[in-house]
Amino acid sequence: MNIAADPYPFDFVPERCALLIIDMQRDFLEPGGFGEMLGNDVSQLRRAIEPNVKLLAAWRAAKLRVIHTREGHLPDLTDLHAAKKNRGSHAMRIGDEGPMGRILVRGERGHDIIPELYPQGEEPVVDKPGKGAFHATDLHDLLKHQGIRQLVVTGVTTEVCVSTTVREANDRGYDCLIVEDCVASYFPEFHKWSLEMTKAQGGIFGWVSESRHLLAALEKWSARSDANAGSAGNVMMNQKGGTTPIC
Template sequence: MSNWKTAYRSFYYENAEEPDDLSLPPEETALLVIDIQNTYLEEPDDKTEAARWQPFFERMNGTVIPNTIALTDWARKAGIEVIFARIACQTDNGRDRSLSQKKPGFNYLLLPKDRADSQIVPELAPQADEITVLKTTDSALTGTNLRLTLHNMGIKNVIVAGIFTDQCISSTVRSLADESFNVVVVENCCAAATADLHHRELEIINMIYCHVVQSDDVFATCPPTR
């Protein structure tokens, strides 16, 4: 297991005392998997652009997706609620999107909810009655009923996985922290466009908004019961 208590420390927390051991009682904990959707695994037609994104694709296929599969399997066996969030608009032309998703550039996203590229990747498809929230914002809380859903289910702790670390993960984590949820971000189940962006953002959000850990650290808190 990693020494998560001292890893990913920013200037603010270099000399801070170590946090308490992780405590994630299954009945009070949910796993939230954010935006691991088909669209983000499609390589660009342009060869130069495809090459630029190759490290991201390699991390997604070799690290993030396999580790997130293991994380969801563990959560289900441990009796922890598994919830998914995905970017998806209700309208075909995307008129219901937030401004950030209408601006030109990388964040421009037109993903109607029923279109194939907006779906969660098949390897991580929700099972049975697991909840999926659709969002047109970076934060999974801001434009959905997730806040109410978590409160209704008595959730106090949220384990976060998905993409992108410096965008929707960070925004969701900050929103959850502001709502006084205890948040754990699983580093080896997340990715940003580059390793540098990924690691820098984890340092920014660690300790104040969440604890950044590895999947093995999470597994150790609760051996599966079923």
């Protein structure tokens, strides 16, 4: 099933694909959180919430795999190396007390995923100490165990955790499709050029598309799955009761 994308159509294989939602956390997206305290305009990120909500609902309805990530650290910060700790604002550091608890510390309110996109059921949540979702996590093993070879990637921020994760995934052999209206940055120019770099040179890191194309593909997939289920049910009825299958 082809999905319209840049630099060319993406060969979508739903059974081998997972929706990977990157770091849609309160500290990054909500007013008063860490992101806003650093002087960023969180409305730039919040515009990605509604498209993510719609895509996630359709993905769940199609009964396809969903994986969430959160960036954060152990309470004792033993997984926070100096190269990360010593960068950023000197007025506010990871582990400091913020308006939503200790900044980017696991278990704190600000570290958690926003209510609009909160994980359901057995959807895995990968807690990552770095920018990429593969660094120091079991994500690669999880994907291999589930037979996943494709990732549809959404979340924040486009140029940091989304881009890093896509590059890590590319090096591990995964085909990645970034959903343009479902990723966001505090800096529109960074968002734009990160997507341009992803699809440059024939898709050096992956593909870029829009949620409307994914939603259309999911609708077709769900209709096909329902039709196949109905056909299987009719065959079973024919085997048991001698009725004629409805085609």
